[in-house]
Each structure stands twice: as structure tokens, then as C-alpha cells.
Amino acid sequence: MRLARATLSLVLFLGLVARAQPAAARGPAATDEGWPWNGRSLDDQRHSPLAQIDTSNVQRLGLAWEFRDFVVRGRTHRGMESNPIVIDGVMYLSGPWGVAYALDARTGRLLWRYDPQADGQYARSACCDVVSRGLAVSQGRVYAASLDGYLTALDARTGRPLWRVDTFVDRHWNYTITGAPYIAGDKVLIGNAGAEMGARGYVSAYDLSTGRLVWRFWTVPGDPKRRPDETPDVTLARRTWASDTRWDLGGGGAVWDSMAFDPTAGLVYIGVGNGDPHPRWLRSPGGGDNLFICSLVALDAATGRLKWYYQEVPGDSWDFDATTPMVLAELTLHGRRRSVIMQAAKDGFFYVLDRRTGELLRADPYTYVNWADGVDLESGRPRISARADYSHGARIVWPSPAGAHGWQPISFDPDTGLIYLPVYEAPIRIHADASAEFLPGYLNQASEGEFPPFTGADAREELRHQPAARVESRLKAWDPVRGCVAWQSSALPFGIGGTLTTAGGLVFQGTADGFLSAYDARTGRVLLHLSTGTAITAAPISYALDHVQYIAVLAGAGGPQGARYAPDVAASRFRNFERLLVFRLDGKPTPLPPPVVPPPLQPTPPAIHAEAAMLAHGEKLFREHCARCHVVGGAFGEFPNLWNLPESTLEAFDAIVRGGAFRYAGMASFADVLSAADVASIEAFIVTDERRRRAGVTAAARPAAP
Numbered sequence: 001m002r003l004a005r006a007t008l009s010l011v012l013f014l015g016l017v018a019r020a021q022p023a024a025a026r027g028p029a030a031t032d033e034g035w036p037w038n039g040r041s042l043d044d045q046r047h048s049p050l051a052q053i054d055t056s057n058v059q060r061l062g063l064a065w066e067f068r069d070f071v072v073r074g075r076t077h078r079g080m081e082s083n084p085i086v087i088d089g090v091m092y093l094s095g096p097w098g099v100a101y102a103l104d105a106r107t108g109r110l111l112w113r114y115d116p117q118a119d120g121q122y123a124r125s126a127c128c129d130v131v132s133r134g135l136a137v138s139q140g141r142v143y144a145a146s147l148d149g150y151l152t153a154l155d156a157r158t159g160r161p162l163w164r165v166d167t168f169v170d171r172h173w174n175y176t177i178t179g180a181p182y183i184a185g186d187k188v189l190i191g192n193a194g195a196e197m198g199a200r201g202y203v204s205a206y207d208l209s210t211g212r213l214v215w216r217f218w219t220v221p222g223d224p225k226r227r228p229d230e231t232p233d234v235t236l237a238r239r240t241w242a243s244d245t246r247w248d249l250g251g252g253g254a255v256w257d258s259m260a261f262d263p264t265a266g267l268v269y270i271g272v273g274n275g276d277p278h279p280r281w282l283r284s285p286g287g288g289d290n291l292f293i294c295s296l297v298a299l300d301a302a303t304g305r306l307k308w309y310y311q312e313v314p315g316d317s318w319d320f321d322a323t324t325p326m327v328l329a330e331l332t333l334h335g336r337r338r339s340v341i342m343q344a345a346k347d348g349f350f351y352v353l354d355r356r357t358g359e360l361l362r363a364d365p366y367t368y369v370n371w372a373d374g375v376d377l378e379s380g381r382p383r384i385s386a387r388a389d390y391s392h393g394a395r396i397v398w399p400s401p402a403g404a405h406g407w408q409p410i411s412f413d414p415d416t417g418l419i420y421l422p423v424y425e426a427p428i429r430i431h432a433d434a435s436a437e438f439l440p441g442y443l444n445q446a447s448e449g450e451f452p453p454f455t456g457a458d459a460r461e462e463l464r465h466q467p468a469a470r471v472e473s474r475l476k477a478w479d480p481v482r483g484c485v486a487w488q489s490s491a492l493p494f495g496i497g498g499t500l501t502t503a504g505g506l507v508f509q510g511t512a513d514g515f516l517s518a519y520d521a522r523t524g525r526v527l528l529h530l531s532t533g534t535a536i537t538a539a540p541i542s543y544a545l546d547h548v549q550y551i552a553v554l555a556g557a558g559g560p561q562g563a564r565y566a567p568d569v570a571a572s573r574f575r576n577f578e579r580l581l582v583f584r585l586d587g588k589p590t591p592l593p594p595p596v597v598p599p600p601l602q603p604t605p606p607a608i609h610a611e612a613a614m615l616a617h618g619e620k621l622f623r624e625h626c627a628r629c630h631v632v633g634g635a636f637g638e639f640p641n642l643w644n645l646p647e648s649t650l651e652a653f654d655a656i657v658r659g660g661a662f663r664y665a666g667m668a669s670f671a672d673v674l675s676a677a678d679v680a681s682i683e684a685f686i687v688t689d690e691r692r693r694r695a696g697v698t699a700a701a702r703p704a705a706p
């Protein structure tokens with residue numbers, strides 16, 4: 001009895017103390033803690049040791065401050081795919097085009113901004129929006145990369161450029177930079193994108209203080225008629241390419257995102273992208289593994305020479321880049337302590353390798369996979385299935401080229417021993433375009449596909465032996481030691497974000513429908529589902545200042561899904577723009593953006609008289625050049641709907657398409673590949689098709705005759 005009363009008094013007392021304290025101090029005090037590295041620590045685990053926000057109080061999360069003052073070119077808002085870095089109370093981040101920002105991490109006040117003035121023409125070379133996936137900070141310098149290929153070292157205090165280098169060796173290929181620079185000891189590494197468009201991949205290492213090129217590693221061989229092999233590593237790779245290889249297509253192998261560094265081993269790790277074009281029979285018709293496409297490659301950090309490689313998808317034809325984020329950890333596997341490197345690859349397998357030797361330790365499917373019947377741990381090779389061979393016709397392949405997992409960062413919680421992994425569960429019906437011609441500045445992947453639903457008797461027969469075709473996402477907690485799912489979320493919208501884990505027992509993740517969620521890291525129970533009204537696909541981070549823990553995340557729709565907003569994403573309901581959202585316990589309500597206002601219906605344009613051949617030519621060119629951003633028939637997305645253009649835009653059509661009137665905003669000039677007659681054909685196709693579609697709608701809407 002006495003004990004019970006004493007306990008009750010103590011509870012009341014603690015309750016009073018809690019209420020008497022200012023909101024900021026509730027919950028255990030957080031020691032000041034930054035986020036100094038894209039993946040927080042050298043092992044890129046993206047796990048914060050902060051625990052002020054935990055499973056008991058995360059529901060109290062509210063907005064601390066927001067920053068919206070991003071560089072926007074024209075009226076086109078872009079995808080946000082990076083995460084901030086926080087050092088000594090300053091937050092550094094990058095936005096679209098590679099613009100760098102420094103903010104006061106307590107208030108969001110802008111300290112400086114560095115705009116590299118990227119050439120808008122390079123938007124045409126970017127397969128998937130003009131995004132940036134971050135920057136790097138070391139020893140008082142910020143390293144920022146621009147879309148058009150320049151790497152700049154900035155004074156972290158002022159944003160003043162200290163040195164700037166052109167990282168593109170040959171501007172005839174379609175290189176862009178969307179990935180973050182990566183620091184390995186006294187060097188800064190940078191790769192590039194472009195393997196969907198025609199490119200030969202490589203990664204370069206520059207001296208941190210001077211910007212001098214220290215080494216360069218080529219991921220695929222070049223045209224032997226044009227130049228000798230640069231290194232013995234290129235010669236080694238060449239043995240896996242047939243003599244009839246289309247060297248004029250570049251080979252691919254872009255290092256467009258993920259890297260890692262082990263200072264003890266003195267190794268850097270790069271993730272190498274797909275071959276170019278996608279179907280091997282069009283790329284290297286005589287066959288071969290085509291090294292080092294779709295491989296994890298370990299290089300000597302000092303020299304850039306090959307130490308080991310592991311090719312996940314030999315001779316890939318499915319766009320299974322090995323570029324997804326890598327995590328380093330110490331794990332006990334089969335009773336033995338191992339220093340491992342882990343990757344949840346696009347191809348649907350979760351790979352665990354000894355990072356010193358490259359020995360494959362585990363390769364387990366983390367989603368349904370039909371291109372391979374598993375991976376042989378002895379040889380390291382996948383058992384590739386004939387089911388996914390589309391050389392003789394369309395096939396339904398799991399996962400899709402979007403990957404079972406993409407660029408979105410993953411996190412590893414050392415307390416639970418689990419990896420928290422966003423997963424896309426969708427197949428694609430893929431077919432090759434054998435008639436595809438290599439054209440500079442075009443998508444040259446020579447493969448096309450559609451997502452479910454699939455129709456037709458062939459598809460029904462194929463699907464009889466497969467799970468129900470669907471397009472959905474899930475957050476999965478993956479046990480890398482046992483090679484199995486520990487828990488998974490319910491189905492989420494197709495666009496899901498990177499993850500953060502914290503010592504508060506939480507997993508944070510955003511989604512394209514505009515929510516920031518927090519899960520119990522052990523059970524997967526949803527503890528927070530906070531509406532922001534803006535798509536979140538970037539990864540959250542956490543830091544603490546003045547004993548307050550913050551969660552920060554970038555928001556904004558774009559990327560490959562930006563051409564057409566799906567009905568269940570935030571951008572279909574709320575105006576989409578770039579935001580940085582920073583949360584804390586007992587913060588304010590998060591303001592939702594204004595609702596979407598449908599663009600006004602423009603008058604039907606006057607008919608353009610064109611022969612059928614001209615219209616067909618216009619449609620072909622439209623699909624080759626324009627359809628990647630401007631959907632055939634029009635759509636609501638990031639870019640203007642060409643099936644609803646005002647008269648003034650139609651009048652200026654050639655000035656825009658060939659004259660480059662909107663080049664700054666990313667609508668590049670196509671004067672190098674399209675003649676005035678070509679542009680007239682494209683315009684005739686759009687206008688004629690628009691008039692036809694509108695007439696169809698009008699006819700359907702007309703009441704039936706009595």
C-alpha cells in the first residue's frame with residue numbers, strides 16, 4: 001500500500017517536472033552531434049547515435065524550420081535526391097543542377113550559395129532529371145559537382161571557389177554528373193552518368209587541396225582503333241568483350257552514384273552501371289561478360305589500380321546497374337567475423353562480400369526475381385534463366401529496370417543488425433528495339449518496356465507461373481546474416497525514399513505521397529505518419545545542437561517519375577517545389593503547399609495541313625527526342641504539356657526546339673540533330689494528334705441524337 005502510494009507520487013512528481021520544463025528540454029538531452037558525411041560515418045551506415053527522439057515520443061515530431069529558397073530555372077521544379085551534411089552548426093547541401101548551399105543548422109538562415117551555372121543544354125544528356133545526390137565536406141572545404149561536369153572545391157566558410165576542374169574527358173559522349181563527390185583519404189572521387197545515352201564510364205580521383213588529377217579508372221574498354229588501352233585493367237576487361245562490339249556506342253559502365261572507402265584496407269569501392277545499349281546482343285553480339293559493367297570494383301586508393309571485382313550480372317541486358325548504395329560493417333557469418341561490404345542491388349539480390357578479398361559470402365533475393373534462379377556462391381555467378389531472355393520477343397522480367405531498389409540510401413542499425421531497405425516490387429514487359437540507331441544526345445538504350453497491368457494471352461500465360469503483376473513499394477527490414485526479411489511495411493506508393501535509423505529505435509522514411517514515417521526498428525510498427533504535402537524520396541538525416549535532436553530531409557518530386565505524376569503522389573494534389581524540412585520534438589505543424597490548380601485549357605490550335613508521311617516522321621522524332629520528358633498525348637508532370645500549348649508557344653516552336661530559347665531552364669536546343677523541316681513535322685504531329693483527341697472527347701461528350 002505504502003509502496004503503491006510512493007510510486008504514484010513519484011509519477012505525479014515526474015509529470016510535473018516534465019510539464020514545467022520548456023518543450024526543448026523534454027526527453028533526454030542530446031549531445032551535440034553532426035552528420036559530417038553523406039552516409040554519416042565512413043562505413044555509410046546512416047545510423048545516428050542520437051536517442052532524444054525515440055519510440056515513445058516520436059509522435060510529437062513537428063516542424064522546427066523550413067528552407068525553400070532553392071535555385072529554380074524557369075518554372076520547372078526538379079527532383080530532390082540529396083541529403084544534408086552538418087558540421088559545427090552549419091548545414092551544407094546540394095540541389096538541382098549541382099547548386100551548393102550553406103545554412104545555419106539552428107534556424108535555416110542562408111549563409112552562402114554557390115551556383116556553378118551549369119549549362120542548361122546538359123539537361124538533354126540526363127536520363128532522369130537534373131538532380132544532385134549530394135556533396136562532400138572535408139578540412140574546411142566543400143566539394144560540389146555540377147550537372148555539366150565541373151568539380152569545384154569551395155571555402156566552407158564563405159562558399160568562395162578554391163579550385164575547379166573539368167571532369168569530362170570527351171564532351172562528345174553524353175556525360176552528366178548527378179552523384180555526390182566521395183572523399184577517400186587525401187583524394188576526392190567523382191564519377192558520372194550517361195550509359196543510357198552513349199558514354200564510356202570512368203571514375204577520377206583528384207587531390208583534395210590542389211585539384212590535380214591523381215588517377216582515373218576506366219570501367220569498360222574504349223575503341224581499340226582510336227586509342228591503346230590506358231591501363232592493364234582495361235586490357236583485362238577487353239578479353240570479356242567480343243571483337244564485333246559496337247565501340248561507337250561507348251560501352252556504358254557509368255559510375256553514377258555509389259562509392260565506399262576502407263582506409264584500413266586502403267581500398268575504394270565503386271558501383272558500375274549497365275552496358276550501353278542494354279541488350280547484350282546489340283552491344284557485343286559475339287557475347288562475353290563485358291567487364292566491368294554491373295560490377296562492384298575495389299581499387300587501390302593510392303593508385304586507382306584494380307584490386308578485385310565482383311560482377312553481379314555478367315553480360316547484363318536488363319539495366320541492372322550495380323550502383324545502388326553500399327554499406328560497410330563487421331558481421332559474424334558462419335561463425336567467422338568478417339569485414340563486409342553490402343549492396344541491395346537493382347537486380348533484386350542482396351550481396352554480402354568480404355571487402356578485403358571480394359569473396360562472395362551471401363547473395364539472397366530480397367524480392368521476387370525471375371532473371372536468375374539464384375547465385376552460385378562457389379563461382380559467384382548467377383544462374384541466369386531463359387525466362388528473362390527477350391532477344392526473340394518481349395518477356396516479363398522481375399525486377400524492372402527501375403530496380404528492386406534504386407539510388408535511395410539504405411541504413412544499417414548495429415543494435416538490431418538489420419538493413420532498412422526501400423523495395424520496388426514491379427515487373428516490366430521488356431522488348432528490344434533492334435532497329436535503334438545510335439544518335440548522339442538520344443536515349444540509346446535500345447530496350448523499352450511497360451509496367452503492369454499486362455494484357456494479352458501471351459502475358460496471361462507467362463504470368464501463370466509468376467506472382468500477381470503489380471506496381472508497389474515496401475520498406476523491408478533485411479537480416480544480412482540470415483539472408484531473409486525480418487519485417488516489411490504494408491504496400492506504399494511506388495516512389496519511396498531512403499532510410500535513416502537512430503539509437504532511439506526508429507527508422508525514418510519518406511514517400512512520394514508526401515508523408516514522413518517513423519517505424520519501430522524492431523517490429524515495423526508505424527509510430528509516425530506525418531503529412532508534408534511534398535514527395536520525399538531523399539534520405540532523412542539526424543543531428544543535434546544545443547541538446548535538441550533534429551531530423552532533416554529534402555522534399556520535391558522529380559526524377560524519372562517527374563514526366564507524369566501518378567495519381568497517388570503528393571504532386572498530383574499539392575503544388576510541387578523544392579523544400580528542406582527540419583523537425584524536432586514539439587515543433588510546429590508542417591504547412592502543406594497550396595493545392596494544385598489545373599492549367600487552363602488552351603484553345604484548340606488551328607489545323608496544320610500535313611501529309612501522312614510527315615505526321616509519321618514527326619511522331620517518330622517526337623518519341624525519340626521529346627517523349628522522355630513530354631508524354632505523348634500530354635500529361636500532368638514536371639514539364640509543360642505539349643498537348644495544351646498556348647498559341648504564343650506554338651508560334652515560337654522552332655525558336656524553342658532549335659533556337660534554344662529555354663535552354664537555361666533545361667529545354668535544350670536540338671539544332672544539332674533536328675532540321676527546320678523535322679521540327680515542323682513534330683509540331684504538325686502534336687497539333688494534329690491534339691485536334692484528333694479533342695474531337696474524340698467532344699464527340700463522346702455530345703448527347704446522343706434523339
Ligand code: CA
Binds near residue numbers: 195319
Ligand atoms: Ca541504368
